[in-house]
Amino acid sequence: MLEDSRLPSCSHLPIAAGIGLRAPHHAQFAAERPHVAWIEVHTENFLGGGAALDLLESLRGDYAISLHGVGLSLGSADGLDSAHLDRIAALVRRIAPAAVSDHVSWSVTSGAYFNDLLPIPYDEEALSVMAANVQQFQEALGRAVMVENPSTYLRYRHSDRAEPQFLAELCARTGCGLLLDVNNVFVSAMNHEFDAIGYLEAVAELPVGELHLSGHHLRSIGNRSIRIDDHGSPVSEDVWSLYDRALGLLGPLPTLIEWDSRIPDLDILLAESAKAGAKLALAPPRRATAKAFA
Amino acid sequence: MPLAEMERLFQDGLLGSSREILSHVNGNAREDAGAMFGVYRNAYWARLVESLAVDLPGLKALAGDAAFDHLARAYVARHPSTTRSIRWAGRLLPQFLAREAPYRDDPWLTDMARFDWALAHAFDAADAPVIGVAQLAAIPPELWGGVTLVLHPTLDCFAVSTPVDVVRPLLLADPRAAFDRDRRRDGGLMVWRIGDDLKFRAIDPLEQDALAAARAGASFGEICETIAARVEAEAAAMRAAGFLRGWLEWGIVQDIGHDAPGSA
Numbered sequence: 001m002l003e004d005s006r007l008p009s010c011s012h013l014p015i016a017a018g019i020g021l022r023a024p025h026h027a028q029f030a031a032e033r034p035h036v037a038w039i040e041v042h043t044e045n046f047l048g049g050g051a052a053l054d055l056l057e058s059l060r061g062d063y064a065i066s067l068h069g070v071g072l073s074l075g076s077a078d079g080l081d082s083a084h085l086d087r088i089a090a091l092v093r094r095i096a097p098a099a100v101s102d103h104v105s106w107s108v109t110s111g112a113y114f115n116d117l118l119p120i121p122y123d124e125e126a127l128s129v130m131a132a133n134v135q136q137f138q139e140a141l142g143r144a145v146m147v148e149n150p151s152t153y154l155r156y157r158h159s160d161r162a163e164p165q166f167l168a169e170l171c172a173r174t175g176c177g178l179l180l181d182v183n184n185v186f187v188s189a190m191n192h193e194f195d196a197i198g199y200l201e202a203v204a205e206l207p208v209g210e211l212h213l214s215g216h217h218l219r220s221i222g223n224r225s226i227r228i229d230d231h232g233s234p235v236s237e238d239v240w241s242l243y244d245r246a247l248g249l250l251g252p253l254p255t256l257i258e259w260d261s262r263i264p265d266l267d268i269l270l271a272e273s274a275k276a277g278a279k280l281a282l283a284p285p286r287r288a289t290a291k292a293f294a
Numbered sequence: 295m296p297l298a299e300m301e302r303l304f305q306d307g308l309l310g311s312s313r314e315i316l317s318h319v320n321g322n323a324r325e326d327a328g329a330m331f332g333v334y335r336n337a338y339w340a341r342l343v344e345s346l347a348v349d350l351p352g353l354k355a356l357a358g359d360a361a362f363d364h365l366a367r368a369y370v371a372r373h374p375s376t377t378r379s380i381r382w383a384g385r386l387l388p389q390f391l392a393r394e395a396p397y398r399d400d401p402w403l404t405d406m407a408r409f410d411w412a413l414a415h416a417f418d419a420a421d422a423p424v425i426g427v428a429q430l431a432a433i434p435p436e437l438w439g440g441v442t443l444v445l446h447p448t449l450d451c452f453a454v455s456t457p458v459d460v461v462r463p464l465l466l467a468d469p470r471a472a473f474d475r476d477r478r479r480d481g482g483l484m485v486w487r488i489g490d491d492l493k494f495r496a497i498d499p500l501e502q503d504a505l506a507a508a509r510a511g512a513s514f515g516e517i518c519e520t521i522a523a524r525v526e527a528e529a530a531a532m533r534a535a536g537f538l539r540g541w542l543e544w545g546i547v548q549d550i551g552h553d554a555p556g557s558a
Contacts, residue, residue: 027490044379049420050448051490071378077298084378108378109301114308114338115345115380118301125297154319154330158295191330192322219333224324228333261344 006251006286010144010177011209012098013038013064013254017277020068020258025266026055034270037277038064038098040256044071046095047087056095064098066210066256067091068179071113074133074147075106075120089140099210099254101146101179102137104130104167121156122166131173138176146177146209151184151216151229153191163188164202171206178203180250181212182243183235183258187227196242204249211250213243213276214258232261235272240279247279251286307331308338309374342370345380350387350410352458355465356402365397381418384411402475405458409494412450412485416492419448424488424545430538437552439515443508443541444549448487451497451505459483459496488545495544500524504537514538 006015016037021029023045039059046053046067056065069088072080092100105117120126130147138145149167161169167178180203189196215233218225235243235257247253257272295318306312313328321330343366347354354362369390375383388408391397397404424446433441457479464471482502485494497505500521507520514534522530541547 045381047379048418050418051421051487052418054421075297077296077301081378106301109298109305111376112305112309113375113378114305115341115375115383116334116338118304118334121297121300129297153333154321154327156300156319158318221325221329226325226330226333 007253008144008177008207008209010099010146010207011254013066013210015252015254015280017273017280018064018066018254018256019269019273020256020260022260022263023052024263025269026052028266030055030058033062034266036063036270036273038066038254040066040068043067043069043088043091046091060095065095066099066101067095067097069100069102070117071107071115072102072137073106073108074102074137075104075126075130076108076133077129078109080133080136081108085137085140092141099146100141100143101148101210103148103150104170105150117150119150119152119154119156122159122161122163124160127166127169127173130170134170134174134176138174144175144177146179148179148181148212149184151181151187153226155192162202164199167203168206177207177209179210179212180208180246181214182246183212183214183216183239184229186239186242187216187229190227197245200242200246200249208250208253211243211246211253211255212258213239213255213272230261231258243276244279247283252280252283255280308335339367339370341380342375342383343367346384346387349381349384349414350407351466352406352410352462353403355469356406356461358469365391368394387411401455402458402461405454405456406462408452408454409458409462409483409485412452412483413492413494415450416448416485416487419487422447422548425542425547425549427539427542429550430542433550433552439513440553441514442511442551443547444551445509446486446546446548449484449546450486451482451484451502451509453482453502455480457496459494484546486544486546493544500533501537504534505541508541
């Protein structure tokens with residue numbers, strides 16, 4: 001696989017825009033093979049074989065593929081499910097994806113599965129748990145992975161460091177990369193009232209191998225509102241603006257449009273991707289002061 | 295507080311009515327912790343109900359939106375998700391509907407859920423090659439009694455008491471479509487996939503029993519005995535052979551096992 005010195009070792013994706021490929025678009029995508037640089041799928045949807053896996057294998061030759069996990073529960077104090085990890089490793093061997101990722105979150109405890117990306121505290125114990133789980137993940141795959149920053153709606157009182165610091169320490173301890181979700185930064189920043197641009201500046205030197213863009217919505221509670229990360233609408237103008245700032249700070253990076261609820265026609269998804277691609281084409285190269293990944 | 299204990303408290307707050315987690319988290323300047331924790335709690339329930347609606351569209355159309363939401367939440371309360379993929383969250387729903395009042399009083403609900411689930415399973419199950427009638431014809435007739443079948447991994451077969459296969463497409467096209475709710479039909483449904491095409495077929499009780507026996511590993515001779523208990527002896531072999539030919543022609547047989555010619 002070709003190395004791009006502008007990217008950390010966790011990412012072999014093309015520096016271009018891709019789309020999240022979801023089941024409602026499988027048949028159309030397979031038939032039309034639209035012009036898009038790469039695709040990302042949810043790992044857990046392809047572990048059972050069947051028609052979905054056949055489709056993914058048929059696309060391998062035409063598109064770089066990113067396997068994006070939503071179920072490993074890297075933040076679980078219980079540790080990883082080794083059988084699930086084995087299934088992911090088998091899929092990675094079969095597909096040879098350009099990138100593998102999961103989230104800074106947890107979703108399983110004591111045998112209950114929440115099918116969600118729940119927040120973890122930002123303290124030393126959670127960092128140790130995350131680091132051990134990420135290392136186990138990487139050793140099982142024999143490659144570096146990326147972890148995605150979460151969107152959150154509450155914070156633990158005993159967290160003793162900011163999210164960017166937690167991510168920096170996790171990357172340093174494990175050698176993993178960061179999948180930076182720009183929408184998540186915006187949603188969390190608005191909900192917790194921190195400076196989104198300051199967040200981007202704080203992670204600018206980390207090994208970021210991919211960016212995510214998606215939609216969110218405003219939910220009213222009484223006469224107030226909070227931002228809900230639902231991947232169910234076009235990328236907001238606020239998030240496009242933050243993406244511009246991210247490209248200015250980080251340089252051009254593989255960028256994905258995610259759309260997971262109220263999924264629109266494929267053409268609309270591709271148009272959003274093309275919009276990101278146009279911004280990527282105009283993005284300045286990574287700043288000379290920033291870390292290179294030669 | 296240890297991470298494991300924090301996650302347990304979070305779980306208690308999501309699944310039940312415990313509010314202990316709220317003393318360990320902050321909301322923001324505008325909303326208290328309870329309101330913000332509610333985002334996670336609401337999302338947990340809504341996500342599972344939505345997933346069930348996607349996997350069981352026939353059931354949703356049959357029950358109607360409000361009743362489906364109610365029964366889905368009752369099911370999730372009884373059976374919290376125990377699978378990593380939300381895709382499997384509804385696997386116990388047919389049994390739940392068959393067992394629990396008031397749903398157990400309406401066989402359409404259980405049959406539709408079972409049918410929806412079989413269709414979803416057939417789509418997700420691994421592919422496998424199939425054999426045809428020619429492979430059976432190559433086996434000497436004197437060995438047929440010991441023939442066993444490896445059935446296709448996408449195949450599901452189950453008993454129904456309603457013609458749910460006839461009604462489901464009507465309801466998917468128009469959830470308000472009228473149909474005879476008192477109509478009943480004994481027998482079973484078989485569901486499988488060939489390539490990208492989902493297939494289903496209604497079968498009579500005799501064929502359903504024969505297919506169930508084949509799935510359990512019965513030999514062709516044993517299947518004949520099963521049938522002979524229900525029809526005249528001389529007709530049993532013909533019926534069994536007819537079933538077997540049909541299964542081969544429809545593409546639900548992956549392989550045939552049999553003794554080698556001349557073996558004891």
